Amino acid sequence: MKIGKARVPYLLLLPGFAFLFTFFILPILNLAQTSTQTPVKGGDTGQYEQTFAFSNYINAFVDNREQFGRSFVYATLATILALAIAYPLAYAIAFKSGKFKNILLVLVVAPFFTSFLLRTVAWKQILGEEGFIVPTLRSLHIISEQTTLTSTAFAVVAGMTYNFLPFMTLPLYASLERIDPRTIEASGDLYANGLTTFRRVTVPLSMPGVVAGTLLTFIPAAGDYVNAAILGSPNTKMIGNVIESRYFKIVDYPTAAALSFTLMAAILILVTLYIRKAGTEELV
C-alpha cells in the first residue's frame, strides 16, 4: 500500500488524537453537561436532570471560595519553594557535577519509582509525633511541646513541594544545560562579575526552564488533593478535596462538575497571564 507523503503527518497524529478525543474531549463534554443539572424532584440520591442551571456555578464558587483561595495560595507557595530548591540543584547538576551528572539526574527522578500516595504517607510519618523531626525541634526548643507538624498548612505545602520537585528540576536542568558556556565566559570578559553574570546572562537564558518548571509544578499543585488529605486537616482543605468529596461522598455531581470547570478556567487564565508576562516567545 502506498501512502501519499503529505498524509503521513496526519496518520502519525491519529492515535494521539483518538486517545484525547475518547478520554479527554468526551468526558469534558459530559462534565459540562452535568455541571448545569439539578436533582430530580422526589428522586433518589444521585438522580439529576438537565435544567441548564448556570446558578450552580455561582453557588459552587461562593460556597467554596475559601478553598479556592487556599488552593492557589498553597500551590503558589509550593511552586516558589520548589523553584528555590530546584534552581541551585539544577545549576549544580548542569555546571558543576562532572562525571556524577547522570547519577544525580537518576536520583532526581528516583522518587517516581514509588507511588505518589506511598511517598506522601511516608511524609506523614516523618513529620508525625514518632518521626525524628518533631522530637528534635522540641528538644531544641524551636517548637513548643504542644506544636505538631502534621495536620498543618506547613505539612501540606511541604508535601506538595516535595512531590512536585522533579517537575521543577528537570526542565530547569534542561534549559541550564543548553546554555553555551562561552556566553558565560563572554559575560566575564565584558566586565561582569560572577553575580552580575548570573543575573544578566544565566537567569535570562534559563527562563524557558523556569516557565516550564513553574507551570508543571503549579498546575498539578493547584488541583491536588492527596497532600491535603493525608498531611492536612479540615482547616487546610483545598478545592481538590472539595471536588473529591462532592463526587464520591455526597454524590453531588453538578457541584463537583461546576467546581472542576471553574478550577480549570482559573488555571487557564492564570497560566495565560503568566506566559504573557514571562514573554518566553522571545527566547530561542
Place this chain on the structure above:
Amino acid sequence: MSNDAISARGDLRLTRITKSYGDFTAVDDLTLTIPKGSFFALLGPSGCGKTTTLRMVAGLEEPTVGSIHLGDTDITTTRPYQRPINTVFQNYALFPHLSIFENIAFGLRRRGIKDVKEQVDKVLNLVELPHLAERKPTQLSGGQQQRIALARAIVNRPALLLLDEPLGALDLKLRRQMQIELKWIQREVGLTFVHVTHDQEEAMTMADTIAVMNEGRIEQMGSPADLYDDPETAFVANFLGQSNLIKGKIEGTDGDNLVIDLFGQKISMPKKRSHAVDSSMYAGIRPEKFRISLVGTPTRGNTLTGGHIEDVSYIGVSTQYVVAMPWGQELMVFEQNDDGVAPFDKGDEVVISWEPTFTFGLRGDEDVGAGTEVNPEEPTEE
C-alpha cells in the same frame, strides 16, 4: 593584581608560561612579547597550545607556572572581568536573549559608561550594520554575527583585543573579505590585536608578526615574509606554504656562500640563510622559486639535472608540476601561466634551476614531514 589592572596599558609580556593538565603540557615554557598597537597572530595546528595561551591572557585559565604582564601591571591572576582585555570568541558567543544593541552595550553598562547610545551607534557604523540594532543575534547571518562580536569587543577600547579563530565559521569568500576588513578596523581603532588561527593564509594576510606554535612551544616568530622566506625549522617550512626539502651535505664555503652537495650535484646558498648546526643539512626551496627548462636550453643559478616531469596539474593562474629526480625524490614546482598554456608535458626530460639566494638551510636531523600532515581546514581545538 591591583584594582587598577583595568586601566593597565602597554606591551603584553608572557614570561616562561607553562600550562599543564595532569600529564599533558598544553603550553611549555613560553616567553613572548607582543608590542602595543600590533596585529599579532598565534598560528599553529590543533592542539598546539595557541588557544590555551589566548585563554590565559583573557583570564579564563591560570598558568601553572609563569607570569603575564600588561605594561608594568602583573595580571597573571587577575579575574577576567578586571582585565582591560576583550575577546572575540569562536562562534561569537553573542547573548541570545539580548538585542544587538544591548549585546554591544553590555560591557559599557557593566563599567557604568555614560554615553552608551552614542558609542554603540558609532561602533555599529564602523562595522556597517547600524540597521540591525534592534534585531536578535539569531536573526543575523554568520558574517553579521561575526561583525557584531567584533563590535561588542572593540566598543570597550580594550588594551588588548583577542580573536579566537574569529573567521573559522565563515565560508571561504566571506573569510577573505573579513580578513581585509579586520585589518582595516585594526588600523582604524589602533588597538593591539592578538589573533589565534590554524589558517596560515589568514595569519599571513592580517598579522604584522606571526608566532608559529607547535606542541606548546613557539617554533619561530617574525613577519609573514620572513617566516615564508627564511623558515628555521621543517615544521615552519611545511606549515606555512609548501617546501621542497632536499637532503644535502655542506662541502665548504665560497665567500659569503656555502657550497652544498645534493646527491652529487653542487649548489650554493647564502651562509646566513642556513640554520644547520653541522655539515648535514636540508636545502629548502619553495615550489614557485624553481624554474623548469628542457634539457639543452641555457639555465642560470643553481641547477639540478636528470629530472623528468611526472605529473602536470593545470590550475588556471599557475601550473603545478611534479618532477621526479634521479635520487627518487619528487619535487613540487609552480610555474606562472604568464605565457599561456603549460609548456611541459608528462615525461619531458628537464633541468630545474633557481636563484641561490632563495635557498634556505635546515638542520640535517629535522623531521622533513613535520607540519605537512596537518589539515588546515579541520575544526580547531576546544
